[in-house]
Amino acid sequence: MRILLFGATGMIGSRIAAEAGKRGHEVTGATRSGKDGTLAADASDVDTVARLAAGHDAVVLAVAPSRGGIEASESLLEVGRGVLHGVRRAGVRRLVVVGGAGILEVSPGVRVVDTPGFPEDFLPWTLAQVALFGLVQGNADDLEWTYLSPPAMVEPGERTGAYRIGDHQLLTDGEGNSHISTEDYAVAFVDELERGELTRRLAHVAY
Template sequence: MKILLIGATGMIGSRIAAEASARGHEVTAATRSGRTGITLDVTDPGRVAEAAAGHDAAVSAVSPPRDGSDPAAPLLAAYRSLLDGLRTADVRRLLVVGGAGSLRTASGQDRVDTPDFPVIYKAESLAQREVLRLLRADADDLDWTYVSPADEIAPGERTGTFQLGRDDLLTAEDGSSFISAEDYAVAVVDELENRYAIRRRITLAY
């Protein structure tokens, strides 16, 4: 499979690149700076179309601005541009590296709306929830999958063993909700290969 990976140098993107390459897939790494792979401004739909042409799938690990401003508008603008560019290139498969804040908790609230949700991550999580809403409302013509991590994600071990779910926050028996970035990458590449979650969200945790 030929995969365009946007945001290939971050904690998650770099591990997706490594996992996909290890399985024999051809990965085109795209970053804003171009220090790794090709330079891509995802807010330019023409450039997205040019970069995506000839690929079987795109994976987006685009991060919102982290300069203290409200990240929702620029992140949504970036995703609208990405969707338009993929349509132009006729690349229908899109996998989005999403957030955990929109996962439903046992109380019925989204995780981002619960009282103990960390304030430092709230604006970004709200922005990521809007991306999921955008996909659900306006991307029925694309084969998208939105992958939410557990409540916590960090570098760790690749085990290949984890729970999979849909819209509910997954927890372990002790109440924790964690996934390593390495196993998150496993789930992403599994989904690209198997296509079992078209036009819906999945999540994973130990």
């Protein structure tokens, strides 16, 4: 499979690139900086996305412009718009997005982002991730998209190959923890790229 991956040097994007590469997929990595052998390309630029995406089987969005305030939040939505239009223009149908845990529900109707004590510093960014889901869900009926939310904690660790798939409810382990290693998130992500079983929906990956 030929995969165009925006955010290829990131904590999550680099693991997806490694996992996909190990399975023999051809990954074109793209970032704004062009570091570490990636192509220098801004995912919010429709023309750039369309040009790069042409000839690929799937586009992956694993972009985090920077953590923080309103500006970062707006730029995530600009990235979402750029990728949706660019992918469509290139004639690529498959789009898989690294989502956020904030949209997942801890109880019926109560999302992680709505819980009392949710860290204020993370709020703009988390709401932007929620808005990105709305953007994709509302504007990509013609695409085979998936928004794959990690759990609350996703950090570098061991590749065990173990994970569970949920939908809009936050999955926790036997001790009540919502977590996964970035390596195992990448395993689930590449499994979904290969299988296409979770199209046009929010899905969740965790231990």
